[in-house]
Amino acid sequence: MISLTLSIEAGPDTKLKHFDNAVTEALKQAVRSWHSSTAPLHFKPGAARKYGYQPRSKKYQNYKNRLGKGPLIFSGNAKRQLLRVIRPIGTKGHVKGKFVTSPSVRYFWMQKRGDPPKGKELIAVTKSEERALGKNVEEMTIKYLEAIKEKRVVK
């Protein structure tokens, strides 16, 4: 008599069950990764051009240049807070990364009329960054699904 044991690790049905979670997790991971690697670039010299910031007044720009301050930076406090923590919150297929900051950073998104939209400038992404994020999400989803180790044994 021959007896065979067939073990199937995470069959397709299991993976389908985990699919939404996988996508959501991947998106969250993408948001975190953006926050840690890409967001700081918005404060580097050249970011204004790269991310299409609204031009500042000549007087203000001269002042900043004189003090050697990069874009989106005045005191440096907002930068410090914005780059500290991000909290991804999400459901299926859609994830929001909320910046955890003190109220003093409100001016970033509560600008007066005529002020540059600093909030939007901070979260602007270039096309290549967008593509890279998409690719990361895809890879991470697959990785997540492959990592499921639910064994079924058929004897």
Place this chain on the structure above:
Amino acid sequence: MAGKLDFTASANTDKALADLAKVVNKQEQMISKLKQQNSEAKKTTKSFEDMDKPMGSIVGKVGEMAAGFLTAQAAVGVLRSGVQLLKDEFADYQRKTTAAANSQFGFNQAAVETIRSYYGVSDPTGQQLDRQVGQLRTGGPANATPMQKVEMLNAFGGANPSAPWEQAMSAIELAGGPISQAGRVERAGMIGQLGRFFPNKSTDDMADLAALMTRDAGERASQLPRAMQGIEKLQSVGVDPEIAMSRIIHGMQKKMKPAVFSTMATNLVAAMDRADSFTKQPGKPLTESDKALMSIKGMTGNEILSWADTASDSDMASVFGTSRAQLLPMFGPGVGTGGLTAMNDAMSSNLAATEAAGLRASGTGGMVAATEQGRAVAAGVGLMSPRSGGTGTIRGLFESTLSDIPGIGNLHRKAIMGQLEAGMLAGDASDAAVGIAERYGQRYMRETMPGYGSGMGFDVGEVSVPNPDYNPDAAKVFQDLKQSIERLAASIDKQEANRIAADISAGMD
């Protein structure tokens, strides 16, 4: 306090699902492979039968999964196949357009080049050229494509570049006899050459002469261009083309190969050269060959041909380099006169015009024969026993007959052949025969004949006539074929009905 600034990211879940489908496919493959291995193991032991059920359920799950993914997968699949279809369609469209453009461009370019090279168009506006290209497109033989007409024009122009345009068009028209395209091109060239030999004669006469020569040459018509080269060669040594022509015609009527004339002409010219330079060496006796050369020394070409009519065998062999037997049909008393009479008779008749007119009336020259053969064979096939020895011959004949009928494509031919083959097996009610009948009857006929209906195991329907306006005879042939096929089909139906009746009666016992 959490800020109100959000960095948002969203995913296209459909696309993600499609990617997942790839993973699933891999797993499906793995499972099916395992199942196969298991089924192989099953052969060795019965105990594995117990395992088959869970395996089946797993495969069932995979099936369910496939259904679960259907939306995303189907969407992706439909999209992909749709895109592929569009691509294919577009590629096909491009190919057709390019081919059409190329053929159009090919014709225009070829026509313009040919006309320019032979009929020296000098008007700066190009109107004359346009008119000539238009004439070439619409004129000429009815059954020749524009490019074929260009080929014919090229052959005529090459042979007789000084002929005016009207003559060229007339020659093309008259060269379109019931012969192959290669034959028509040769005929056009021959008309041109004859026009050069006889500049005072009309194109009609030359076409008649060419038709006469083609008819006399029979299956050796392909050697005619060489014979024409022979005339040209003889003309260069002062032989009257009319005399040369009359001798060729006479020779061909006596089954002489036209190519022999070319050899004869070459040898004659060489002999004349030898005779001119021949001087008797003092003290050296004359050989037979020397005597022959001495006798033609100083003669013109015409005179040598007349001399050959009465010359001895050895003299002819010396001068022409070939035995008298080979050249016999071309020489002898009265040969020149006989050939001349045939020539004049041909030129006074309307041989070429009649052929061309017959062609227009019946589509192609082979059509008439095809019609008769087709009718006879189609009627005869039904009466043939499938086991008789002549069946293959009849089939072959019929198939070749169908190939000759214009407008019958390969598929139609197959369909008709299939029907007839089925018909020939009418007496055979075996499963194999019925299978063949069904296969041919349904598959090919449905594929090829629009509006085809189905009958009991055998289809009979309207056989489409591809282009009845083109040739009324073709429609007739098809009608005959159709009747024949219907008759055969009815016979098969009858056989089938008998078989079923026999089965029923057997069952009742």
